[in-house]
Amino acid sequence: MFTPAYTEVMSDELPALPWDRPRGRTRPPRIPLTRDRIVEAAYVVLDREGYDRLSMRMVAAELGVAVSALYAHVSSKDELLELMYSRFFADMDLPDPDPERWREQLRDYARAALAKLRSHRDLARISMGSVPFKPEMLPHMDALLGVFRAAGLPDRVAGAAGDVLSTFVDGFALEEGMWQDRYRATDELTWQGMREALERYFAELPPERFPHLTALSRSMFGRSNDERFDLGVEIIIRGLASFAAEAAAAGETATGETGNDGTGSDEAGATERPAG
Amino acid sequence: MFTPAYTEVMSDELPALPWDRPRGRTRPPRIPLTRDRIVEAAYVVLDREGYDRLSMRMVAAELGVAVSALYAHVSSKDELLELMYSRFFADMDLPDPDPERWREQLRDYARAALAKLRSHRDLARISMGSVPFKPEMLPHMDALLGVFRAAGLPDRVAGAAGDVLSTFVDGFALEEGMWQDRYRATDELTWQGMREALERYFAELPPERFPHLTALSRSMFGRSNDERFDLGVEIIIRGLASFAAEAAAAGETATGETGNDGTGSDEAGATERPAG
DNA sequence: CAGCTACTCTGAACACTGTTCACCGATGAT
DNA sequence: ATCATCGGTGAACAGTGTTCAGAGTAGCTG
Incomplete structure (x- = not known):
């Protein structure tokens, strides 16, 4: 290790020693x-x-x-x-609620969020591991609530809808990342090869013990991950549509607010089929 | 430190020294x-x-x-x-599919899973952090798929339904646990007090920037966590019911299987994810 | 019963981790 | 030119997961 005094005195006249760090203006100005x-x-x-x-x-x-x-x-x-x-929340753009397009808006938002989670390795793990609330997500929560209300959801349902959607997106990305870690560690399999191996594994289980798994192995792993994701989002959207339709119907028949808490413990008004 | 030879020779005739570990049959038989x-x-x-x-x-x-x-x-x-x-999967009992009661069965299963996750602190974090597949969960997956099929869901939807439900349950428990960790660390607030503090926080946000959050703060935090959970599950169940009704209608009009992939409007199937 | 093997458990070590703290060198101000 | 400030350094601390040579015990064999 050279003492600073030595380099200061000498390096004005002599070229810098190759193993010595460059000094003065030649050294980057130290960001x-x-x-x-x-x-x-x-x-x-x-x-x-x-x-x-x-x-x-x-x-x-x-x-x-x-x-x-x-x-x-x-x-x-x-x-x-x-x-x-x-x-994560910095450069995602927010939907501004449009009652005509709320399904599309939710779908787009979910896809954008998934893409963001995929944009950095293991980002989903950080997302899941963080405290459940950050001020940066306030505009997102508000925008999402706006979409839910524009869709005609009763307030109680709107409050819970965000949970369902966001846990699905986060959980989906997390699981995807875990599979990737998994095959990154074991072999140089491709993502596609992994899916095929899984499909084969499930298909070859004893059918008498796992009749449904063996029968559905193709349906579960045959399609792309994006399709599986879209399907999951669509399930949620249709569930929300059911509540929206119910609220609309109640709003037409009776002007006052209903006391329905939306949990629908009975199986009556169900199967509200959206036109989508 | 005494050498074993010493204690072996002497301890037959002399009482054991107080700081010496008891030996022979007096010591518990070492499970x-x-x-x-x-x-x-x-x-x-x-x-x-x-x-x-x-x-x-x-x-x-x-x-x-x-x-x-x-x-x-x-x-x-x-x-x-x-x-x-x-x-986790050891002592949870499985539903056996009943087309008449599939909604109730899903609700019960989700509640049981949440209760199990709640039964040990931070268990949800272990669940979320584990590899996404364990042989122990095969019977559960099969039973759940059975319920989905009994409900009349097309195979493609049944394959995705499990994801939506399980990520919601896991994510819900995880978030709940994080809030608990949170207030365990900061103060001796009760769970109820935490919810009230949150409700107040959201209610006092600037309404011009967050109109929906401020308006819905009551709806989001006023109710109990169990109600929020049930509501989330109900959203998913209704989404599934929508697909089931659609499949039933298609099955009545046309005998053949339809090619509908259930994602509704497409326009986005793209972005097939590369493995990396 | 003696001697041996097989096996469980110990204690110390290694290479890490997040975090703190006394110092040192260069900067800007007096 | 001297001083003070502050950003960055290196060493240290307590803790982590994991490994390994060796005690100690148990049970089987001669």
């Missing part, structure tokens, strides 16, 4: 560390190494900086993860 | 370590300390045993977590 740069580096590490190997030391190494330097800008790893998660 | 005992101890630690503090060393301490002893019965912490997760 200061910021939260943003840290978050960015964390995403690089996440994409390259995955969630399990994402550590403060790796982020610091990515920035060419000591670990402890991070703690001047970020109070803990948890906070860093939350900052990463907050970026 | 052998088994996978089951380890899993059981892990659950004790989980309930007392929570998922974040669940470590191999704590499990070992709970059993009064060295850490490395665990690795003779369990190959890794991941395997231990999977063993814990496997217990």
Whole structure:
């Protein structure tokens, strides 16, 4: 290790030693560390190494900086993860409620959210692991509630609809990521090959013990993941449509608000078939 | 440290030294370590300390045993977590499909699963973090598929229905647990107090920016969690009912199977996901 | 009963992790 | 030119999952 005094005195007249760090103006002006740069580096590490190997030391190494330097800008790893998660909501555009197009809007929003979750490896795990509420998601919650109300959902149902939709999107992305981790670890199988292997596995189970699994193995794994996702979203949308139709009917017959809590413990008004 | 030879020779004639471990028959016969005992101890630690503090060393301490002893019965912490997760499916009873009662059966199953997830602290996190498929869940998947088919769902929809339902149940329990962790850490608030605080928080947001959130804060947090859960399940059930009714109608008019994939308006099947 | 093997369990170690803290060097201000 | 401030450093601490040579015990064999 050279002492600073030595390099300061000598390097004005002599060329810099090859193993010595460049100094003066030749050295890049040392970009200061910021939260943003840290978050960015964390995403690089996440994409390259995955969630399990994402550590403060790796982020610091990515920035060419000591670990402890991070703690001047970020109070803990948890906070860093939350900052990463907050970026999730940054550049997603929000629907503005249109009663005519609420189904399409929900479908589009769900697809956009899934695409965002897929855009970084293991991002779904960060999303699922974060505290269930961040101020950044307020505009999203509000916009979604707006769509639900535009669809004609009673308030109680609107309040619960967001849960169903968001847990499905998050859970779907999480499961998808786990399969990827899985086959990343075991073999160099492609995603398609994995699905085929699963289909074969289920098809070859003893049919007397698992009659439905064996019969449906093709239906479960034959189609693409996107189709499975769309189908799930469609199930939810139709469920919401049923409540909307019910509310509309009640609104026509009686002007006052009904006390129906929407859980429909009986199986009466069900099977409201949407036109979609 | 005394050498074993010393204690062996002397302790027959002399009383045992007070700091020496009792030997011979007075010592409890040393119950052998088994996978089951380890899993059981892990659950004790989980309930007392929570998922974040669940470590191999704590499990070992709970059993009064060295850490490395665990690795003779369990190959890794991941395997231990999977063993814990496997217990989840052990004593849940399965519905046997009844076309007349499929809604009730799904509702009961969802409630039972939620109750199971609630029965141990942070169990939902283990569930969500586990690999998406375990052989123990085969009977459950088959039984659920049976219910879906009994309901009259087309195969494609039945294959996706399980995803929607299970991600909702898991996600709901996970979120609930996170709120609990949250208020456990910050204050000695009760669960009810937490909900009230949240309701107030949303109600006091600027209404011009968040018109729907402020308007619906009561609807979202006023009711109990169980009601919110039931409502979510009901949304899914109605969505499935819609597909079932559609299939029934198609089956009456035309005998052949229709090619409808159930996703409704397409326009997006694209973005087949690459494996990476 | 003695001797042996087989097996469980121990204690120490390794390579990590998140986090803290006394210092050091370069910056901007007096 | 001196001082103070502050961002960044390196070492340390307590904790993690995991491995491994070796005790100690149990049960089987001669």
